[in-house]
Amino acid sequence: PKAEFDLAGFGALVRTAVRMLDNVLDLTFWPLPQQRSEAMAKRRIGLGFTGLGDALLMLGLRYDTDAARELAARVAEVMRDEAYRASVELAREKGAFPLFEAEPYLASGFTARLPAELRAAIRRDGIRNSHLLAIAPTGTISLAFADNASNGIEPPFAWSYTRRKRAADGSVEEYAVEDHAYRLYRARGGDVAHLPPHWVTALEIAALDHMRMLAAVQPYIDSSISKTVNVPADYPYADFQDLYFEAWKAGLKGLATYRPNAVVGQVLVADGPEPEAADSDDFADTDPDRRLRLESLPEPALASLRWRKRPRPAGGNPAWTYMVDHPQGSFALFVGHIENGENHPFEVWVNGAEQPRGLGALAKSLSMDLRSNDRGWLKAKLASLMRAQGDDAFDLPFPPDGDPVRVPSLIAGFARLVHYRCAQLSAFDHPGPTPVLDALMSPKEPKTGTDGTLSWTVDVINPATGDDFVLFLKELQLPNGQRRPYSLWLSGEYPRLFDGLCKSLSFDMRVIDPAWIGAKLRQLADFPEPRGDFLAWVPGEHRQQNTPSTIAYLARLILHRYARLGLLDEDGYPIEEMGLLHFEADNVVPLRASSAGAMEVRPGKRCPECGNYAVIRKDGCKFCTACGAIGACG
Numbered sequence: 001p002k003a004e005f006d007l008a009g010f011g012a013l014v015r016t017a018v019r020m021l022d023n024v025l026d027l028t029f030w031p032l033p034q035q036r037s038e039a040m041a042k043r044r045i046g047l048g049f050t051g052l053g054d055a056l057l058m059l060g061l062r063y064d065t066d067a068a069r070e071l072a073a074r075v076a077e078v079m080r081d082e083a084y085r086a087s088v089e090l091a092r093e094k095g096a097f098p099l100f101e102a103e104p105y106l107a108s109g110f111t112a113r114l115p116a117e118l119r120a121a122i123r124r125d126g127i128r129n130s131h132l133l134a135i136a137p138t139g140t141i142s143l144a145f146a147d148n149a150s151n152g153i154e155p156p157f158a159w160s161y162t163r164r165k166r167a168a169d170g171s172v173e174e175y176a177v178e179d180h181a182y183r184l185y186r187a188r189g190g191d192v193a194h195l196p197p198h199w200v201t202a203l204e205i206a207a208l209d210h211m212r213m214l215a216a217v218q219p220y221i222d223s224s225i226s227k228t229v230n231v232p233a234d235y236p237y238a239d240f241q242d243l244y245f246e247a248w249k250a251g252l253k254g255l256a257t258y259r260p261n262a263v264v265g266q267v268l269v270a271d272g273p274e275p276e277a278a279d280s281d282d283f284a285d286t287d288p289d290r291r292l293r294l295e296s297l298p299e300p301a302l303a304s305l306r307w308r309k310r311p312r313p314a315g316g317n318p319a320w321t322y323m324v325d326h327p328q329g330s331f332a333l334f335v336g337h338i339e340n341g342e343n344h345p346f347e348v349w350v351n352g353a354e355q356p357r358g359l360g361a362l363a364k365s366l367s368m369d370l371r372s373n374d375r376g377w378l379k380a381k382l383a384s385l386m387r388a389q390g391d392d393a394f395d396l397p398f399p400p401d402g403d404p405v406r407v408p409s410l411i412a413g414f415a416r417l418v419h420y421r422c423a424q425l426s427a428f429d430h431p432g433p434t435p436v437l438d439a440l441m442s443p444k445e446p447k448t449g450t451d452g453t454l455s456w457t458v459d460v461i462n463p464a465t466g467d468d469f470v471l472f473l474k475e476l477q478l479p480n481g482q483r484r485p486y487s488l489w490l491s492g493e494y495p496r497l498f499d500g501l502c503k504s505l506s507f508d509m510r511v512i513d514p515a516w517i518g519a520k521l522r523q524l525a526d527f528p529e530p531r532g533d534f535l536a537w538v539p540g541e542h543r544q545q546n547t548p549s550t551i552a553y554l555a556r557l558i559l560h561r562y563a564r565l566g567l568l569d570e571d572g573y574p575i576e577e578m579g580l581l582h583f584e585a586d587n588v589v590p591l592r593a594s595s596a597g598a599m600e601v602r603p604g605k606r607c608p609e610c611g612n613y614a615v616i617r618k619d620g621c622k623f624c625t626a627c628g629a630i631g632a633c634g
Contacts, residue, residue, distance in 0.1 A: 003059050005071065011082040014047065018086040021045040022128055043097040046134030046223055047083055049075070050142050053150030054181035062198035063155040064209035069216040072153070076220035083132045084114060088121045096126025105130075110222050134223035149180040153217060153227055155202045156181065159192070167617075202230045207243050207257070215250040229257045310347060310367070311338060317346075320421050326394055326410055328497075329354035333363075333414065335421040343425040346371050348418050356410060357465070358497035361527050361551040365504055365520050366418065375427055376434035381507055382422070385415035388503055390496050411500030441510045445487055446476060456485070456561050462550045464534045469494045471554060473561055483565050485509050488558070494550070501551070505558075514567040515574040521562075522572040522606070524555035540570075573605065 025043055030036035052072060053063055061068040102123045105111060111119065135153050142151040143163075150156045159182040165173045186192045202210075210229040218225060229243065240257070247255040311317075319336040331352035337345045347367040350359050369378050390409030398405040399420060407413035422428065456473040469492025473485040486509050488502045508517045529549035536547040539560030547553045562568040566575055602625045604616040614626035621630055 005055065005059065005075065007074070007078050010075065011078050014079050014082040015086040015089075017047050018045070018083050018129070018132065019090065021047060022087075022090055041098050042130040043128060044131045045129050046136065047079070047132055048135035048138070048152065048221075049079065050138040050152050051146060051149035051180075052153050053155035054179065057156075057181045057185075057199060060196075060198060063200055063213065064205045069213055072213060073216045073220065076217045080133060080220040080222075081115060081118065084118050084122075084127070087128045087132055088118070088125055090128035091126040094128060097128060097130050099130065100126050102126070113219065131222050133221045135217070135221060135225040135227075137226040143177070147180040147183070148177050153213065153225060155200065155205060158201050158203065159195075159199075202228075205230070207231050207235070207239070208246060211243060211247050211250070211252070211255060214252060214255070215247075218252060224253060227256065229255060231257055231259050233260045235259055310371070313338065320424075322399065322417055322421075324396070324413070324417070326356065326392070326413075328356040328392060328410065331355035331359065333417055335418060337425055343427075345422050345425050345427055356497050357495040357529070357532075358501055358551065359410070359414065361524055362411070362414070362497070362501045362504060364523055364527065365501065365508075368520060368523065370422075372436055373432075374434050374436040375431045377436040378422065379419075379428055379431075380437060381504065382415045382419040384503060384507060385500060386412050386419065388412045388415070388500055390499065392496065409496075409500075411497060411503075414500075436511060436516070439512045439516075441478075441484070441486065441512050445506065445510070458557055460550065460553060460557070462532070462534045462536075462553070465529075465532050465550060467494045467550045468492055471557060473558065482567075484514075484567070485558070485561065485565075498551075513574070514562060518559070518562065518568045518572040518574060521555045521559050525552055525559065525572065527551045527555070540564075571605065 022043065022045060025039055025045070028039070030039065052075070056063055056068045056071065059071065061071060105127070106119055106123060111122070114122075138151045142149050156179045158179070160176060160178045162174050163177050165175070167173055182192065185195075207229050210227065214225060214227045231239075235257075243257070244255060317336050317338055319334045322333045324331055324333055329352070331350045331354065334347075334349050334351065335345055336347040336349075337343050347370060348363045349367070350363050366381070369381050372378060386407075388409050388411040390411060392410045393406065393408050394410070394413065395404040396407050396413040396416070397403070398416070405416070407416060454475055456475060458471050459469075460471055461468050469490050472489040472491065474487040474489070475483050476486050477483055487506045488509065490498055490502060505517070505520060508520050511517065527549050529551065532549040533546055534550075534553075535544045536553050537544050539557055540563075547556070559568060559572045560570065562572075563570045568574055602614060602616055604614050604625070605622075606613050606615065615622050615624045617623070623630055
């Protein structure tokens with residue numbers, strides 16, 4: 001029998017859905033009274049549909065044809081009329097939305113297109129909801145509740161493809177999925193190797209035909225429509241201009257285009273043959289925009305952290321203290337350790353009203369190296385810092401006897417003291433595995449040839465402290481074409497102790513898994529400095545906000561660069577998890593003392609309420625295991 005669309009049954013379902021969504025408004029718990037007041041004043045809802053692309057396939061209609069657009073418009077028209085009719089009926093029962101005024105409401109462009117009988121009913125009885133219709137993306141809804149039918153107004157993305165899903169612990173899972181119509185067609189004996197000609201995917205439809213479907217449906221939707229125009233990676237700029245000009249002429253509210261990006265990656269990846277790797281001869285040595293290129297990469301290793309965050313044993317922990325006098329300021333150096341069968345140094349910090357600027361930030365960053373499950377990495381990092389040169393060389397009274405030792409800089413002296421204490425605790429006696437050290441792209445900073453390499457530069461000015469310098473991030477190219485920062489430099493007016501932090505972070509940047517440098521930068525992004533806060537431009541935005549210190553601003557700028565390169569998100573978490581920051585459960589010390597009935601604090605993302613890195617996914621929502629705050633769901 002010939003397939004048909006049940007418009008009558010669809011209309012009845014629309015009326016029920018409007019009543020349901022109106023009830024949801026009353027049952028919703030609104031976090032703020034202002035939100036509830038706004039919702040009650042307008043009673044706005046957003047009814048839409050999903051599965052249009054698969055429905056057209058089942059009806060034998062090709063998505064990019066006039067016949068398909070006519071049917072889609074008819075479906076949207078029925079949804080509009082029945083939704084408005086149901087809202088008028090609700091107004092008779094329960095009253096119109098409080099802000100309703102008949103004449104201004106009926107004078108709008110959308111309501112002017114309603115059938116005359118509906119306009120008359122609205123004028124007479126009012127309407128329960130100010131807005132009723134919106135076609136959302138519904139990708140997750142379709143996948144979870146509609147057997148992966150095509151989502152929203154879209155055609156099928158592909159008949160089979162790989163979907164990437166971020167798990168609660170930040171890792172990324174990939175799994176294969178199939179389109180609902182495709183699977184149904186195969187189950188009923190269809191030849192999926194030779195699909196009918198009207199079976200087309202989003203990637204096979206011309207950009208203008210994507211736009212024309214949106215133009216056909218929009219007149220019947222009073223809010224918004226989510227529609228993506230898929231274009232190839234090499235889509236010309238002139239064609240972009242033509243596409244948006246045609247959308248403007250069609251009166252569209254907006255239009256979104258999606259072009260694949262090999263650097264950032266894709267959430268959905270259509271199955272198909274792997275592209276051939278470009279030959280190395282394709283990269284000309286005479287290219288003025290060349291980057292240093294690495295020819296091979298290490299594999300990231302697991303279990304690199306003994307503790308993901310600072311351990312907080314219930315009974316506290318011992319620490320070693322050493323006083324340092326230096327012309328730039330006196331301070332106390334602390335190295336804390338855990339006693340759990342063996343002595344494990346896990347943190348270093350400095351204290352004192354005269355402590356030199358920048359030393360505290362280096363100590364904070366170095367603490368993560370102490371918490372690593374890699375003694376070889378810690379030893380190499382300290383050895384690098386012990387060689388740091390500066391204009392602040394001095395004679396350091398060295399433990400245990402206080403005999404003076406000439407060190408080339410304050411950074412070098414600081415590193416020597418930390419190394420001394422770690423050696424005293426036997427931290428280097430049994431090196432064990434070296435997962436972080438093995439994940440270095442290069443043991444030493446790669447050196448360019450005479451052609452040089454490109455770098456990313458940005459000016460930094462902090463009027464509160466007098467800092468005025470340029471930040472340089474040298475970048476290289478990996479064998480897969482990905483661009484990676486590998487060295488950090490400063491030039492201008494700034495405390496020379498910042499050079500030690502740059503040296504340390506440059507070492508971290510050469511770890512192949514960007515999660516490592518991301519974790520280091522997140523630690524510093526809120527680093528405070530007494531009387532060092534200032535109003536700074538937010539990276540990537542046209543606004544300013546108060547920033548706690550120059551160091552914090554440096555970290556935020558570098559995080560932004562990593563986000564622009566598609567390596568980290570704007571919060572500093574990896575786009576693609578490589579596994580380096582996994583940790584061994586047997587080595588974990590409780591984050592804090594627990595009590596009967598207390599919540600188990602689990603490591604996760606930063607909580608905006610309490611500031612702890614303890615936000616996980618629970619029942620589909622962001623949930624802080626430290627304070628219980630519930631964030632966005634879905």
